[in-house]
Amino acid sequence: MKLLLDECVTRLLKRDFVGHEVMTVAEAGYRGLKNGALLRTASAKFDVLITVDRNLQFQQNIRSLRIAVLILVAGGITYDDLKPRTPQLEDALKLIRPGEIVVIETSKT
16 A cells, blocks of 8 residues: 655654555655645555644545545654554554545554
8 A cells, every 4th residue: 555644744654554655745745735735646646645634634525536544643743652553553554445534543652
């Protein structure tokens, strides 16, 4: 699966997605694109956008796009905040479909 890490997600999380092709927004050349343009552009190349932007689900309608969105809600946005929930992310990746937004509630353990 091709995953795109939003600018607000630490690039360190890339190493935890074994078996997936993972790029950051900067690596993909999408830095600076606003959410709507980012989703439309990324949908041509990526399967899932991973973000911590809680507002995205209320601001964007992605039903017609070929990309899905995973939103991480954690106690913070550092690697230490997000890493413990990698198993939840992997589980969600098995089920998520294009045009869907899945919110993963996490807490620091």
